[in-house]
Amino acid sequence: MQLPRTFFQDRKLEQLVENRTVYTAEGAELNVYETHHFAEQVMLEFNQPVFASMIEGKKIMHLDEAPFAFLPGESLIMPSDKTMTIDFPEARMDNPTKCLAMTICPQKIRSVVSELNDQYGKADGRAWLMPDFNFSFTNSQAISQIIQRIIFLFAEGHTSKDFFVNLMLKELLVRVLQAENKQQLLHEAGSRPTAHRMAGVIEYIDRHLHEQISIADLSHEACMSESTFHRVFRQELGQTPIQYIKEARVKRAKEMLQNPELQIKEVYMECGFNDLSYFMRIFKQLEHQTPGEYRSAYRA
Numbered sequence: 001m002q003l004p005r006t007f008f009q010d011r012k013l014e015q016l017v018e019n020r021t022v023y024t025a026e027g028a029e030l031n032v033y034e035t036h037h038f039a040e041q042v043m044l045e046f047n048q049p050v051f052a053s054m055i056e057g058k059k060i061m062h063l064d065e066a067p068f069a070f071l072p073g074e075s076l077i078m079p080s081d082k083t084m085t086i087d088f089p090e091a092r093m094d095n096p097t098k099c100l101a102m103t104i105c106p107q108k109i110r111s112v113v114s115e116l117n118d119q120y121g122k123a124d125g126r127a128w129l130m131p132d133f134n135f136s137f138t139n140s141q142a143i144s145q146i147i148q149r150i151i152f153l154f155a156e157g158h159t160s161k162d163f164f165v166n167l168m169l170k171e172l173l174v175r176v177l178q179a180e181n182k183q184q185l186l187h188e189a190g191s192r193p194t195a196h197r198m199a200g201v202i203e204y205i206d207r208h209l210h211e212q213i214s215i216a217d218l219s220h221e222a223c224m225s226e227s228t229f230h231r232v233f234r235q236e237l238g239q240t241p242i243q244y245i246k247e248a249r250v251k252r253a254k255e256m257l258q259n260p261e262l263q264i265k266e267v268y269m270e271c272g273f274n275d276l277s278y279f280m281r282i283f284k285q286l287e288h289q290t291p292g293e294y295r296s297a298y299r300a
Contacts, residue, residue: 001055001072001148003098006155007032017088018042023154026162027105028169030154035097039088045081048103049130051172052076053139053147057097060087063134070099075143076136077176080106100151104169112173123197123222123232128177137179140238146172178238185237197222198236201229205245209252209272213245249273250286257295264291 011021016037023030035042035057053075061070062085063078070076078084091097109130116128139147150168153161188199189206204221205213218241219229233241249271256267265276268291273279283291 001053001144001151003032003055004152004155007151010155016093017091018044025154025165027108028165029103030150031101031103032151033097033099033101035088035091036093037088038091039086042086042088043083044086044101045083046078046101046103048080049106049109050078050080050101050103051176052078052099052101055098055100057088057095057099058090059097059099060089062086065134068136070136073139073144074136075139075147075176076134077131078134079132082134100147102150104173108166108169109173112170113177116174116177120235122181122236126196128181130173130177131180135176135180135183137176137183140175140179142238143172143175143179146175175238178236182237197224198233201233201241202244205248209245209249210270211272213272215241245272246282247286250283253279253283253291254287254294257291258298260295260299267291 007021011019011032013019013034013036017035017039019034019036021032021034023032032055052070054070054072056072059070060067061076063082067087088097113128113130122128146168150165150172153164153168158164185196185199185202188196189202201218201222204218208217215226215230218233219226222229222232224232230241233244237244239247253267253271253273256262256270268274268276268279271279273282280290283289283294287294289297
């Protein structure tokens with residue numbers, strides 16, 4: 001993720017810790033914070049729900065839970081009036097920390113959630129709800145692209161900016177809801193797989209990763225037709241069943257690669273990849289490195 005050239009042309013660097021550049025649009029405000037110096041216990045609070053995403057560098061976030069590292073490629077959504085305390089252990093002039101924090105009008109959030117429930121209700125009658133807690137996640141490729149587009153639109157200052165930003169915010173909120181729902185289903189799959197049909201499907205996938213898994217198997221598990229299952233799965237998790245299975249297999253492979261005693265063939269066979277070249281291609285596609293590079297980096 002990168003800041004556009006116009007950002008550096010227009011912004012003023014007035015302080016070394018959390019220098020703030022502000023852009024506004026109808027129903028949203030985009031803040032870009034830059035820190036160029038070591039700092040600890042910096043406090044921020046917003047009076048509207050906020051979507052934060054790391055652009056560059058590293059922060060240590062102190063929220064309600066234990067402190068955690070906030071890194072590029074990760075995002076966080078928080079309710080309004082929540083205080084975050086931030087450390088910048090590595091920030092300096094040649095290694096600044098850059099983060100965006102976008103406040104979103106609660107009415108806009110409610111409108112998107114209401115429309116989603118009206119048109120695309122969840123299976124088993126559950127309602128879509130925006131998290132009322134701090135929810136952090138790793139950006140999907142789609143979310144990364146939306147964030148990049150939103151930064152560009154705010155900085156560009158187009159005469160139709162409000163219209164364009166509104167479209168991007170709508171998609172961003174839907175994909176965040178899907179990411180939170182996916183995390184909830186993963187939790188239920190590990191603890192209460194019968195509580196939700198999609199949680200049961202995820203638990204089934206986890207048990208059969210080493211086998212060939214078909215859409216027919218999964219739709220049977222969900223008690224749905226194949227077309228309905230495919231639509232509901234994509235709607236609730238934001239990706240196709242095949243994409244999810246690939247991610248799950250690569251995640252399992254990463255866990256196994258951490259064991260130096262296991263050979264690469266043992267890893268890819270146990271994870272349901274019957275072909276080494278296919279395993280290498282999918283692993284690199286999702287992790288941007290080969291299995292061998294991942295194993296070396298883990299050891300280091």
